[in-house]
Amino acid sequence: MVLMFLNGDGMRGGRLHDQLAGAPxxxxxRSAPKYRYYSVGDRFPAMIATAAEGRTxxxxxxxxxxxxxxxxxxxxxxxxxxxxLIELDDGTACLATVLRRDHLDSPELIDISDIGxxxxxxxxx
Numbered sequence: 001m002v003l004m005f006l007n008g009d010g011m012r013g014g015r016l017h018d019q020l021a022g023a024p025x026x027x028x029x030r031s032a033p034k035y036r037y038y039s040v041g042d043r044f045p046a047m048i049a050t051a052a053e054g055r056t057x058x059x060x061x062x063x064x065x066x067x068x069x070x071x072x073x074x075x076x077x078x079x080x081x082x083x084x085l086i087e088l089d090d091g092t093a094c095l096a097t098v099l100r101r102d103h104l105d106s107p108e109l110i111d112i113s114d115i116g117x118x119x120x121x122x123x124x125x
């Protein structure tokens with residue numbers, strides 16, 4: 001089992017939540033304030049660590065079996081994302097999918113760092 005921070009459609013009520021195969025939600029959490037957060041073409045969110053002007057990202061932490069990570073979550077991720085370690089605001093380390101650095105210049109990126117929450121962004125007119 002690993003701690004997995006989800007901040008997009010894998011969260012409760014999201015269209016990809018079933019991929020967790022019943023993995024238990026441990027808590028609502030925020031990342032440490034050292035990430036930029038993007039909407040990738042309004043299809044999915046992506047966070048990436050930054051040295052300056054970082055913000056927190058809202059998400060959910062799950063206790064995910066490695067097999068679920070291997071068989072369900074990672075294969076479903078878009079090519080713009082990769083698995084990495086992130087830090088939560090309380091110092092806890094978690095796995096999360098993050099934006100690949102070679103996609104930082106993508107014209108599809110919309111900076112939503114000041115919102116910091118995928119659900120809020122999706123409901124903002």
